[in-house]
Amino acid sequence: MPILTTHNLSTGYRHGSSASTVMSHINVELHRGCLTALLGQNGIGKSTLLRTIAGSQPPIEGSVMLDGRDISGISRRELSRLLSMVFTDRTMAGGLTVRELVSLGRQPHTGFLGRLSSHDRRVVQQAIESVAIAHKTDAFVAELSDGERQKVMIAKALAQETPLIILDEPTAFLDVASRIDTLQLLSRLAHTTGKAILLSTHDVSQTLLLADELWVVTGNRSLLCGVTEDVVLSGAMQQMFASEKVKFNMLKGDYEVAVPTRGAVKLHCTDHTLSYWLRNALSRNGITIVPDEPDAPHTAAMATITATSPTCITVSGTQATSVAQMLATLTSHLSG
Amino acid sequence: MTTSSTASPALQGNGSSRRFAVMMWLLVAVMLLLAVANLLIGAVEIPPMEVLSILSGKVSDNYAWQVIVTETRLPMIATAALAGAALAVSGLLLQTVFANPLADPSILGVSTGSGLGVAIVMLAFGGSIGTVFGTTLGGYVSILLGAMLGAALVLLALLMFSMFVKSATMLLIIGIMVSYLASSAISFLNFFSTEAGVHSYVIWGLGNFSGVTLQQLPIMAIPVLLALISTMLLVKPLNAMLLGSRYAGNLGVNIRRVRNELLVITGVLTAVVTAFCGPIGFIGLIVPHIARLLLRTSNHNRLIPATILAGIDIALLCTFISVLPTSVGVMPINAITPVIGVPIIIYIILNRKRIFYFN
Numbered sequence: 001m002p003i004l005t006t007h008n009l010s011t012g013y014r015h016g017s018s019a020s021t022v023m024s025h026i027n028v029e030l031h032r033g034c035l036t037a038l039l040g041q042n043g044i045g046k047s048t049l050l051r052t053i054a055g056s057q058p059p060i061e062g063s064v065m066l067d068g069r070d071i072s073g074i075s076r077r078e079l080s081r082l083l084s085m086v087f088t089d090r091t092m093a094g095g096l097t098v099r100e101l102v103s104l105g106r107q108p109h110t111g112f113l114g115r116l117s118s119h120d121r122r123v124v125q126q127a128i129e130s131v132a133i134a135h136k137t138d139a140f141v142a143e144l145s146d147g148e149r150q151k152v153m154i155a156k157a158l159a160q161e162t163p164l165i166i167l168d169e170p171t172a173f174l175d176v177a178s179r180i181d182t183l184q185l186l187s188r189l190a191h192t193t194g195k196a197i198l199l200s201t202h203d204v205s206q207t208l209l210l211a212d213e214l215w216v217v218t219g220n221r222s223l224l225c226g227v228t229e230d231v232v233l234s235g236a237m238q239q240m241f242a243s244e245k246v247k248f249n250m251l252k253g254d255y256e257v258a259v260p261t262r263g264a265v266k267l268h269c270t271d272h273t274l275s276y277w278l279r280n281a282l283s284r285n286g287i288t289i290v291p292d293e294p295d296a297p298h299t300a301a302m303a304t305i306t307a308t309s310p311t312c313i314t315v316s317g318t319q320a321t322s323v324a325q326m327l328a329t330l331t332s333h334l335s336g
Numbered sequence: 337m338t339t340s341s342t343a344s345p346a347l348q349g350n351g352s353s354r355r356f357a358v359m360m361w362l363l364v365a366v367m368l369l370l371a372v373a374n375l376l377i378g379a380v381e382i383p384p385m386e387v388l389s390i391l392s393g394k395v396s397d398n399y400a401w402q403v404i405v406t407e408t409r410l411p412m413i414a415t416a417a418l419a420g421a422a423l424a425v426s427g428l429l430l431q432t433v434f435a436n437p438l439a440d441p442s443i444l445g446v447s448t449g450s451g452l453g454v455a456i457v458m459l460a461f462g463g464s465i466g467t468v469f470g471t472t473l474g475g476y477v478s479i480l481l482g483a484m485l486g487a488a489l490v491l492l493a494l495l496m497f498s499m500f501v502k503s504a505t506m507l508l509i510i511g512i513m514v515s516y517l518a519s520s521a522i523s524f525l526n527f528f529s530t531e532a533g534v535h536s537y538v539i540w541g542l543g544n545f546s547g548v549t550l551q552q553l554p555i556m557a558i559p560v561l562l563a564l565i566s567t568m569l570l571v572k573p574l575n576a577m578l579l580g581s582r583y584a585g586n587l588g589v590n591i592r593r594v595r596n597e598l599l600v601i602t603g604v605l606t607a608v609v610t611a612f613c614g615p616i617g618f619i620g621l622i623v624p625h626i627a628r629l630l631l632r633t634s635n636h637n638r639l640i641p642a643t644i645l646a647g648i649d650i651a652l653l654c655t656f657i658s659v660l661p662t663s664v665g666v667m668p669i670n671a672i673t674p675v676i677g678v679p680i681i682i683y684i685i686l687n688r689k690r691i692f693y694f695n
Contacts, residue, residue, distance in 0.1 A: 056585065080588035089580045092435050095634025095693025096578065097352075107576055107587040114572035138352075140692045160587075 009062035040217030080108035084157035094142030105159030147178025363645035370652035420651025427620025440620035445515030450610035453486025483611035542668030618677030
């Protein structure tokens, strides 16, 4: 059974008697043990959707069912044991140690004064260990890097012991290494702990490698969901941006700039890496590659490129010793 | 304040609780020392043995000494201690609630709001603070209520603005503006008041811990102690609020309710002190920082008791300086608090990048 389902959900804002709907007719599920990624352009309503799903903003229409119950009927205290959140909010927690901050995650389980039992302490220790930050347990949060800080907030969410964790752009302010690290951590946590983890992100290429399921908000605010590869192969990624200027490269799994075509070439190259980067250089310069078949129907190719190493590239008989020279030769072909 | 090195985790853990114990004892020792100093030394020279004998219950041959020790110095020490603890804790609560390390009752205009309440009540009674203070219990209670109402109004206004103004700095500036408005209203009231009224208002505005008699002390002590106890019971949500309201809400904290409770507590603490001692600046601002720097933590569990003790210490220190023998008697408290407070605040602002609890 999914941990969370939405039924004909519409998100948006009420202003008195009128309401402005952001997204409508959302019917999605979150599964245990799955890392689900919410993708979509800025301002399209990702955060509104996350807030509505987390019960902190009432839906315009429809319902959110968490653990089989309507989320609007779940008390604040109970909700804090079912769903934990990670934001990128600035905090005043620099003067707490990592252990103290992660211990805050136990608040939904402790009594009026928040005293920790030995069980609570064990859960906190485990949470700290599972995000691989144990060596900083007694360091001040202020002393941590952004990536470490985000891990501590994830450990806080783990210490909350909820079946569902929702993260709003957890990788937004991180450098590339920390982004990959954080996403890998979330993927591993989903698979090993059996929790459902939902995150919103802009990190398309990393997400496509690690997310089990995708929720893609298209340019016209509809939500396309499914197992990552199904969503990608259905062409949903191209609908994420309404713009003609970016296009999704199905082979790279990332967006790239659409450059107007200036010409076409045939490419002979058996080395995989070399071939990949030659294609990169060509497409960046608006040169497409036509299939290298003897009886290809179109003969628009202006040159045939044969490459065996980065220093040995032949452009229709002319020798080039670098990609730069290859491009220069092609440019002279184009202008000539 | 450099950041801590990466010593073995276990050692550091022990270190922080040992540090807490050491600092608490230190603060208690300083408190006792200053209390004794305030008993023994003052504007009038009394032999120490004589002070001790009066304290032990013996009636002194010198009636003036007897009165000075039991009816001036003792209540003054108690008043300073209560006021110091109250202002320090209200500063701490405001800093946490508004997520702003520079918040305190005087900067945010809460003290001025209380002052306005006091001024209005005075005029309604048709007299000056001096005469109202000198008279009935009813007079006291109405001054206290006026102060609380004034504080509540300012806190309510701040709370309302905090819904629209997300920037902590902007909110601080709004607090300062509200404070100016209240000051302007007070000026108006003074303008239409009698000369004697203005004089006693100015004296009250200078701040002093010696205006509360032994008989009046319970009226000040009871609300302050109740508010301090209530604060101790809110340690859990206070710590959650260090993460910001969204995180705290997700941890099950009823943000709106807790924030209202905290503002009521802050209002009571500030109003009581302001009504009895005048609007006293800087103690609420600096003491929470002193406590954090001494303890090296933002955890309210340990921070609240340390803030209370440090608040008492600072207030007793100010009192001690104020009664140091001069030719003109007791110096106003508000002449002393900035001398202690401003260097500390500037130190903190200059070193904020290196102080562990920022960001």
